[in-house]
Amino acid sequence: MPKETFYNLDGAKQRRIFQAAVQEFSRRSFNEASINQIIKQAGISRGSFYQYFQDKEDIYLYMLTEIGKEKTAAIEQVRQQRPAGDDFFAALLQMTEAALDWARAMPQYNQIGMRMILDDSEFIIKLRQLSPAAVNQFITLIERDQKRGLIKSDVKPELVIDVIMVLMQHCLKEYYQSADYAGMLQQAKKIFAIIKHGIAAPKSTGE
């Protein structure tokens, strides 16, 4: 919640400040990030900064909500272009592609998201606990597939989501280092196959 004065600024300047924040918060952890760097990058004075924002937490939250808006819009676009598959794994794959797309297009935003997951400063921990996590939709999908007899009924949907989220994060992190889009997608598919079918050899029934 920036102060009124910030919103009175013309759009270009707001944007400049936003982008300076993105740059700094994607480069360093919340604690390490420096307001000095942000104002230098944005080309505003120290005094002005405190006229716009309460403190570092304030501009961080502002930046997050801005990114959130853009992300929602982007996801909506993907969803319209490629309608969701009809089972859990199809939907999962679609989401994975969307996530990779996002990471590729907005590396800094993704970096910030990454940091948020890893960062363990008090503020970020508090913040993370509030995050809603749009997982409910997937839980519903799993439950439906369980009723349809596609997924074992004795696994807990929450656990599956948990496992998959963790692995997805890992893939994104790897993608950062390798920057190999196709390879990463390939690997994600293999991982999902493991989750789907397991690694144990079939018990000499089909063989």
Next chain:
Amino acid sequence: MPKETFYNLDGAKQRRIFQAAVQEFSRRSFNEASINQIIKQAGISRGSFYQYFQDKEDIYLYMLTEIGKEKTAAIEQVRQQRPAGDDFFAALLQMTEAALDWARAMPQYNQIGMRMILDDSEFIIKLRQLSPAAVNQFITLIERDQKRGLIKSDVKPELVIDVIMVLMQHCLKEYYQSADYAGMLQQAKKIFAIIKHGIAAPKSTGE
């Protein structure tokens, strides 16, 4: 590689300094950690610190090797008490229990390990790349089980290890917050079951 002067110190003082480092590096990231805190905690003067160590990296490396020694000893002990199971999943479970034991007994050490995985300061990244990771043993186990027909032959052992390592880290992280030993072990088992058998319902063969 601390300086000679450090090793000339009597054991108690060395230990005090080591523990001060553990405390600080488990509390804050490498970049955020402060030498001031360490010397205050250890009860030595600023000047002395620089007589013992080159800089922050130096004491960090020293601390890591010390922890490494202790860990190796602890693992050896576990291995002797509980001999490894004869297939991959048995060995995996044993390792999980060992890891949880370790985390419970040495929360700070584990915290440091955790930080090392997450930390993205230049120094830590460089350091992490050097780490050998004692995964080879597990890869061998998987390959053996593949030959024995227990594990599908078309999965890449490296990928499986990767997936499991990531999930294990996640479990440890969760364990930190919940501090529920039994519950965590239970969850780990369920996760391994997913890896083993998958979540897809059997194709109307057994039902």
Next chain:
DNA sequence: TTGTCATATGACATACTTGTCATATGCAAA
């Protein structure tokens, strides 16, 4: 032109950090 008011500015106080260095201390040998 003058008055008013929102906004912009950077100097400042304060509080941290790291690494150095002149000096002090204490021990051991001569």
Next chain:
DNA sequence: TTTGCATATGACAAGTATGTCATATGACAA
């Protein structure tokens, strides 16, 4: 006792950071 050497110390310089505040600026109204 005196000499000499290893070690201990904290003041210091130089850098970083944050948040405040008196003052300057510029735009618009009277």
